[in-house]
Amino acid sequence: MKALLYDATLCIGCKQCEQACASENHLAYDDKVAAQETTSAYKYTAVVQRGEAYMRRICMHCEDPTCASVCPVGALTKTALGPVTYDGDKCMGCRYCMAACPFGVPKYEWDKLDPRVRKCSLCEKRVSAGGVTACTEACPTAATKFGDRDALLAEAHERIKAEPGKYQPVVFGEHEVGGTSVLMLSGAPFATFDMRTSFNEELPILTYRVLSRIPDFVGLGTVLLAGTWWITKRREEVAAAEEKEKTHED
């Protein structure tokens, strides 16, 4: 499983990653777009600044992605390599992925008549060909690194151990919503960027717990309803027969 490690303490806010992402995905990029601190259908990654601290906004590529779980037509998929990809030909535009994603990642082409969901694909094409993501390649300070998740996670913990004063004591993405393929280190508290740590439950299980019971429910429900029909009908027949007998006796 591949992953991205972003070390915010190394980030200088140059936005080379944004630019590289835009050209990789054929998105228009200018000063106006650069000034936006949120992602959109026209900007898949954004560098956010709070005081002296930086943070990247990007799809987290969850191990068990909420978006893929909720998509009724399976337009979103977690690939074996790590990226969560989107198939615009399947999508019917229900936007459940947008409503459900715990990181608010999927964005929509609101101005189009055939809108698609847009988000970072972890440069799936490059990565499956053995390459690294465009943002990794462009980063001048190695704040963004690409590699095997296990190795990157170990490295992240080593960095924290080596300089505990410099880092927050958690690797964001190690456990969040069951783990993600994007790992983040930060000097400033993650809450500064409205990022909730210790949010560790895998969300898809919440709905799957209910959904997985449907076949049993259908079977049992059918028998129960048919049985009720049978018994109440019988009761009625008996009542009718008794009524008839009674009138007969009279």
Added chain:
Amino acid sequence: MKTDLLSLARHLRPRHLLLALIFGAGAWATVLRFTRGLGASTNLSDQFPWGIWIGFDVLCGVMLAAGGFSLMAAVHIFHAERFQPIVRPALLTAFLGYLLVVFALFFDLGRGDRIWHPLIMWNPHSVMFEVGWCVMLYTTVLALEFAPIVFEKLRLERPQRWLRALSLPIVIAGVILSTLHQSSLGSLYLIMYGKLHPLWYSPLLPVFFFLSALVIGMAMTIVESSLSARNLGHSLKTPLIVDLGRIMTVLLAMYAVLRAQDLYHRGAWREAFRWGYESSFFWLEIMLALLLPFVLLSFRRVRKSANGLYLVSVLIVAGFITNRLNVAITGMEASAGVRYVPKWTEVAVTISIVAAGILIFAWATKHLHIFHEEPAAAAAHLGAVPAAHAAD
């Protein structure tokens, strides 16, 4: 021609003007939606992707259609024959409701032309997938349940007999599908853990949605029977309404207890007593759906009168519409970080759909054999047994 127009003008009533206004706005909104896209025709955004087209048109639309399956179950499975006379209006509401929900989906879906995709592209892990299938299957079931009423009008004997033979499996399928679907609209929000406000987020959401749908099924049937009794001049079956009111009260009490227990166990009741945006909408919902109805129902005079039950039912319907909108909108705003107020286009489409629903309902009650008594004699004369009667 000129005289035609004049006589037309003479027949115009304020309500006609109102309808023209509503449908005019709806038509203009439709043009905007399908020429300029979702962004220009709604106040939806990346932060707030679901608005009233989901919150009202779908969540409330489906809820308001719940009378069909519960009364079909009462009459055809529990053999509570006395409810027979109100099965048909409930069935009409359900069928119409589902058709309008599907119609409304074309507005909300980004790619309505692909509404059939879940048929061949499966993701059984998705509640939305289940919702899609339930809507398709249950709309089909409702068409089959409603068909006898149309066949009867057209005096088609043979298809009536076929449907009669199949009626039990159809009714059972309808009850199962409705149970799944009503509850799964609540399940949609189970995955929004940490997003939906704790006053509404609960692992019991599917149970709440199902139970309240049962209540609304009864309430809507009472409202419709009363309204059409007033407008169409057929007599109201007061004892039936009172019976229905009794069942509704018990179900509502169950809902109230379950809701209170849930708030208590999750520690969310504290949120209710913290003054704010969410808590005020919460109390509005509780006031309309539970407090006022129970106060009114505590009077024997209300419980025993069709008019009193009509008033209570209207409150309950309004209360649960507020509940659905709270789940879909109020409860989602804080986590989204934006306030969502629907654009006029969204409101125009929604009101037009509601108005169309009312018009079609009125039309159908006039031309089909929906409310029992008046044309019954005529039907009997033709030897056509009302199919709902003959279903068992």
